[in-house]
Structure formats: structure tokens, C-alpha cells
Amino acid sequence: xxxxxxxxxxxxxxxDHPVFRRGIRQLLQFAPxxxxxxxxxxxxxxxxGISVTRPDLVLLDLRLHKNSGHEIxxxxxxxxxxxxxxxxxxxxxxxxxxxxxxxxxxxYLLKDMxxxxxxxxxxxxLKGEIILSQRLRSTLGRVLNGTGRDDPEKKNxxxxxxxxxxxxxxxxxTNKMIAxxxxxxxxxxxxxxxxxxxxxxxxxxxxxxxWVNDQSRLAPATRAIP
Numbered sequence: 114x115x116x117x118x119x120x121x122x123x124x125x126x127x128x129d130h131p132v133f134r135r136g137i138r139q140l141l142q143f144a145p146x147x148x149x150x151x152x153x154x155x156x157x158x159x160x161x162g163i164s165v166t167r168p169d170l171v172l173l174d175l176r177l178h179k180n181s182g183h184e185i186x187x188x189x190x191x192x193x194x195x196x197x198x199x200x201x202x203x204x205x206x207x208x209x210x211x212x213x214x215x216x217x218x219x220x221y222l223l224k225d226m227x228x229x230x231x232x233x234x235x236x237x238x239l240k241g242e243i244i245l246s247q248r249l250r251s252t253l254g255r256v257l258n259g260t261g262r263d264d265p266e267k268k269n270x271x272x273x274x275x276x277x278x279x280x281x282x283x284x285x286x287t288n289k290m291i292a293x294x295x296x297x298x299x300x301x302x303x304x305x306x307x308x309x310x311x312x313x314x315x316x317x318x319x320x321x322x323x324w325v326n327d328q329s330r331l332a333p334a335t336r337a338i339p
Contacts, residue, residue, distance in 0.1 A: 121148040122239045125168035127185060128201070129154040129178045133224070137172070140228050147235065156180040160188060168196060170219075170239055175202040175209055183212055190217040199238050201231070210249055214319045220244030242285030243322050271309065278305050283322045 124147050128134050134152050141149050150166040153159035155177065163171065171189065175182035186198055197219040202209070210221055220238050222231060223246045234244045271279065274295075281291045288306070292299040306318070315321045 121146055122170065123148055123150045123166060123168040124170050124172065124235070125149075125151045125153070125159075125163055125166055126172045127153045127159045127177070127182070128172070128174040130174075136228075140232055144232055144236070147239070154178070156185050156188070159185050160192075163189065163193065163196070167193070170197040170199060170235065172201045172235070173198055173218075175200060175204055175213070183209075183216065186213060186216050186218060197238055197241075199235065199244065205246075205249060214323075215316055217317070218319075221249060222246050223249070237285075240285070241287050241290070243319055245323075271312065275305055275309050275312075278302060279309060279321060282306075282318050285322070 124141070126134055126137055126149065128137075138149060141147055150168055151162040153162050156179070159171075159173075173182050173185060173189075177185075182200065182202065186200075189196060189198055194217075198217065199220040199222060200209075200213045200218050201222050201224060203224050204210075205223060213221055220234065220243055222234050222244065226234075226246060238244050277295060278291055281294060286294065288299050288302045291302045295302075310316070310318075310321065313321065
């Protein structure tokens with residue numbers, strides 16, 4: 114195996130529509146840096162395939178014939194926390210979007226997007242960025258505001274260091290990247306993150322990033338894919 118092949122990102126697809134899977138296979142021909150290592154149409158097939166191939170990213174549909182994509186996501190995250198999971202679905206329902214992000218999805222894309230935009234989204238997700246279809250950002254912002262998390266006092270409860278970390282999270286940076294950027298340890302970043310989430314009453318870094326972007330307080334947050 115050449116050094117070039119070693120650098121390829123591995124992608125696994127979970128979708129029960131053969132025609133759609135074929136379309137993704139064809140699309141990935143335009144992305145030589147991404148290798149499709151497996152496909153599945155059900156929960157059992159997905160878990161078995163992911164266990165063997167250990168992909169960098171899973172594209173997961175929510176509407177499967179035998180299973181719910183939410184169920185699969187909740188099984189993937191604890192077993193393989195290093196694997197990024199991007200939802201690719203027809204559903205733009207608020208409850209599907211928020212449930213997926215709170216269960217640990219790296220992003221949420223809609224199937225009616227242009228192929229080149231989908232490919233761009235996958236590439237950004239592989240870099241560790243949080244991705245979200247453009248028309249879903251306002252949806253998630255409304256949900257967060259409606260649950261009482263849009264608290265104008267939030268911006269006043271964070272220290273300067275915590276604001277720096279929030280800004281980095283909003284840019285899609287990992288804890289390791291933040292530690293290198295700020296010259297602190299990764300454990301220190303984790304401690305700050307726990308304190309930030311507790312003070313802002315947000316559940317995870319995805320909600321934090323979206324909240325920051327929605328309020329335009331610190332920096333651009335999620336990568337919006339039109």
C-alpha cells in the first residue's frame with residue numbers, strides 16, 4: 114500500500130435505498146482522498162461493518178426500513194467515540210435535528226442538497242468541523258431559544274479563557290487543537306469545557322457552537338452547507 118493510500122479518509126454509508134447508495138458511490142469518485150469502505154441497510158449490518166472497517170466518518174440516514182437512525186447513532190457513539198457521524202436524511206423536523214445533535218452527531222445534512230455541496234460538507238466534517246444544512250440553522254436556533262437557553266446573561270458568566278475556548282469550539286476545533294492553540298493541556302481544556310457547559314446550561318459542544326453563532330457573540334460557529 115502506497116503512502117498516498119494511507120492518507121485516505123474512510124467513509125461508511127448506512128442507507129436502505131440502493132439507488133441513493135449508488136449515487137454516493139459515484140459522487141465519491143470525485144473525491145480521491147475519500148474511500149468508501151462499506152455500506153449497510155440495517156442496524157446489525159451497520160454495527161458489524163463499522164466494527165470491521167473502523168471508518169473515519171459514517172453517513173447515516175434516519176429513515177431506515179427496519180431501524181431508526183437515531184437508534185444506530187446511540188449505539189455507535191459509545192462504542193466508537195472517535196468516529197464522526199453525519200446524518201444525511203430527508204427529514205428537516207426539529208425533533209430529528211435536535212435529537213441527532215444531542216446524541217453526538219457531527220452534522221446534519223439534507224438529501225435534497227446539491228451533490229457538490231454534499232461532498233464539501235463531508236470534507237469539512239472529516240476536518241473536525243460541525244456541519245449543518247443552511248436552512249436548518251434557524252430551526253435549531255429557534256429550538257434552543259424556545260427551551261430557555263438563549264439567556265442574555267450567559268455572555269457575562271464566562272472568563273476570558275473560557276471565551277477563547279468557546280470561540281475555538283465554534284470554529285470546529287477539537288480539544289487537542291484548542292490545547293495547542295492556547296498553550297494549555299488537553300485535560301485543562303476538558304475541565305474548562307465542563308464548566309462552560311454547566312454555566313451556559315447547554316448539553317454539548319454542538320449546542321454551544323450553534324448558540325454562539327446564533328447570537329453572533331464570539332465567532333462563526335457551525336459550517337453552514339447551503
